[in-house]
Amino acid sequence: xxxxxxxxxxxxxxxxxxxxxxxxxxxxxxxxxxxxxxxxxxxxxxxxxxxxxxxxxxxxxxxxxxxxxxxxxxxxxxxxxxxxxxxxxxxxxxxxxxxxxxxxxxxxxxxxxxxxxxxxxxxxxxxxxxxxxxxxxxxxxxxxxxxxxxxxxxxxxxxxxxxxxxxxxxxxxxxxxxxxxxxxxxxxxxxxxxxxxxxxxxxxxxxxxxxxxxxxxxxxxxxxxxxxxxxxxxxxxxxxxxxxxxxxxxxxxxxxxxxxxxxxxxxxxxxxxxxxxxxxxxxxxxxxxxxxxxxxxxxxxxxxxxxxxxxxxxxxxxxxxxxxxxxxxxxxxxxxxxxxxxxxxxxxxxxxxxxxxxxxxxxxxxxxxxxxxxxxxxxxxxxxxxxxxxxxxxxxxxxxxxxxxxxxxxxxxxxxxxxxxxxxxxxxxxxxxxxxxxxxxxxxx
Amino acid sequence: xxxxxxxxxxxxxxxxxxxxxxxxxxxxxxxxxxxxxxxxxxxxxxxxxxxxxxxxxxxxxxxxxxxxxxxxxxxxxxxxxxxxxxxxxxxxxxxxxxxxxxxxxxxxxxxx
Numbered sequence: 001x002x003x004x005x006x007x008x009x010x011x012x013x014x015x016x017x018x019x020x021x022x023x024x025x026x027x028x029x030x031x032x033x034x035x036x037x038x039x040x041x042x043x044x045x046x047x048x049x050x051x052x053x054x055x056x057x058x059x060x061x062x063x064x065x066x067x068x069x070x071x072x073x074x075x076x077x078x079x080x081x082x083x084x085x086x087x088x089x090x091x092x093x094x095x096x097x098x099x100x101x102x103x104x105x106x107x108x109x110x111x112x113x114x115x116x117x118x119x120x121x122x123x124x125x126x127x128x129x130x131x132x133x134x135x136x137x138x139x140x141x142x143x144x145x146x147x148x149x150x151x152x153x154x155x156x157x158x159x160x161x162x163x164x165x166x167x168x169x170x171x172x173x174x175x176x177x178x179x180x181x182x183x184x185x186x187x188x189x190x191x192x193x194x195x196x197x198x199x200x201x202x203x204x205x206x207x208x209x210x211x212x213x214x215x216x217x218x219x220x221x222x223x224x225x226x227x228x229x230x231x232x233x234x235x236x237x238x239x240x241x242x243x244x245x246x247x248x249x250x251x252x253x254x255x256x257x258x259x260x261x262x263x264x265x266x267x268x269x270x271x272x273x274x275x276x277x278x279x280x281x282x283x284x285x286x287x288x289x290x291x292x293x294x295x296x297x298x299x300x301x302x303x304x305x306x307x308x309x310x311x312x313x314x315x316x317x318x319x320x321x322x323x324x325x326x327x328x329x330x331x332x333x334x335x336x337x338x339x340x341x342x343x344x345x346x347x348x349x350x351x352x353x354x355x356x357x358x359x360x361x362x363x364x365x366x367x368x369x370x371x372x373x374x375x376x377x378x379x380x381x382x383x384x385x386x387x388x389x390x391x392x393x394x395x396x397x398x399x400x401x402x403x404x405x406x407x408x409x410x411x412x413x414x415x416x417x418x419x420x421x422x423x424x425x426x427x428x429x430x431x432x433x434x435x436x437x438x439x440x441x442x443x444x445x
Numbered sequence: 446x447x448x449x450x451x452x453x454x455x456x457x458x459x460x461x462x463x464x465x466x467x468x469x470x471x472x473x474x475x476x477x478x479x480x481x482x483x484x485x486x487x488x489x490x491x492x493x494x495x496x497x498x499x500x501x502x503x504x505x506x507x508x509x510x511x512x513x514x515x516x517x518x519x520x521x522x523x524x525x526x527x528x529x530x531x532x533x534x535x536x537x538x539x540x541x542x543x544x545x546x547x548x549x550x551x552x553x554x555x556x557x
Binding site: 016017018026027029043045047049051071074080082084086087088089091176177195196220223224225226245275277278279280328329330331332335336435437 | 468469470471472473474476477478480484494495497498499500501502503504505506507509510511514551552553554555556557
């Protein structure tokens with residue numbers, strides 16, 4: 001993967017966003033998602049805006065240069081609101097975007113902030129009617145008495161206009177903050193999960209949702225864990241999983257009962273009690289859970305590692321990859337600066353052979369499952385010459401620092417890569433730093 | 446009796462020292478406890494989780510919230526229009542005179 005002879009060599013392709021270091025809060029990228037064909041790439045930010053990029057038709061004359069992603073549409077998805085009953089602000093930050101599979105000419109996506117999910121329709125308009133009988137070209141009405149002949153209006157081409165319109169607003173179903181949305185493979189329903197509850201919606205119906213998981217204790221003093229992420233199985237429309245702040249994953253089958261408080265499977269890795277520390281529970285909290293495309297595995301991300309679980313084996317993961325184990329001896333300061341609570345996401349490549357997740361210092365990590373190879377790469381403006389191959393990075397944990405290595409104490413913990421996405425078929429990845437979006441592609445086509 | 450007590454304490458101390466050597470996590474925990482001796486024993490306990498459930502500052506009421514928002518906006522846009530100030534007292538305001546509730550939408554820098 002890194003260097004000659006390796007299977008994958010990643011090259012810089014594009015970077016989007018402002019260069020200056022002074023980052024406005026609204027520009028902080030909060031979610032990145034490819035659509036099902038990979039032709040569209042959506043980002044959401046803290047200012048409630050969505051920007052969609054479209055892959056241009058490939059340039060056949062330059063086979064080694066894959067097509068670029070250019071702005072296709074941008075719109076304000078959510079606005080800040082004020083909850084009058086609780087006197088709390090409702091942030092407009094887009095927590096998640098999920099695309100619907102394409103059914104007709106238009107594209108649909110779900111975007112959510114802490115409280116409200118919206119279904120957006122993105123449609124193209126490239127023709128306009130001309131030659132009305134009763135209207136002038138500028139829209140003024142003609143006096144019918146002056147009309148002596150009739151004509152048939154025709155459609156003439158116009159510059160492409162991409163319009164985004166909110167088609168459904170799913171609101172008032174979550175008391176706590178929404179962390180996940182997931183579209184079901186049945187293409188009719190989707191789930192939304194907050195800290196304590198998961199609701200099931202029909203995409204057509206906005207005034208009702210079914211509660212399918214409720215872990216709120218009768219007495220809030222007894223609260224011990226919260227839901228951190230949830231996802232529908234990619235193929236079985238009755239199955240979904242949700243992860244918790246205690247490091248467990250529960251798989252639920254909606255055919256068993258209407259309320260899925262009782263799980264069908266509980267995935268938990270046993271912990272050696274003698275290793276338990278103050279930090280154990282915090283770093284075991286799962287920040288993301290993703291099914292593999294083939295539906296046989298799921299991947300979880302906790303603070304220091306990525307774990308791959310076989311859905312048929314609940315008692316331990318089948319693979320564990322250390323993302324940045326060198327941080328284990330820095331947990332005290334990471335707790336003090338709140339970094340220990342950072343929520344990293346993870347993603348699979350198209351054929352489930354490689355997984356990727358972010359780290360600090362704008363580093364991101366890739367793990368090749370079969371080859372047992374891993375790489376650390378960096379998203380930075382310094383490595384942003386067109387088609388420049390990314391050099392693997394290495395963190396020095398102690399002792400003598402080699403020339404290109406960086407020591408743990410020099411890592412910039414404000415430069416975090418929380419959101420990454422992998423094209424569903426090709427080796428094209430989107431990596432979000434705080435306010436920039438990097439697109440990298442594999443050198444070999 | 447006291448001899449036995451002392452012997453046990455030494456064993457515990459020994460175990461603690463071993464832990465620090467074996468587990469960097471436990472060493473970090475000791476560091477944290479040294480800095481914050483009042484830190485509760487249950488880090489994942491309900492206080493911590495409940496703070497997580499209610500994120501964000503709590504405002505006294507919607508007026509407080511709008512004042513805070515206005516202050517933030519004034520920091521970013523120092524030139525606020527002043528002609529609207531004449532509205533109060535002189536005539537009955539119409540909907541067109543009132544400032545828009547929605548903030549002006551600034552395009553994302555990704556979409557440049």
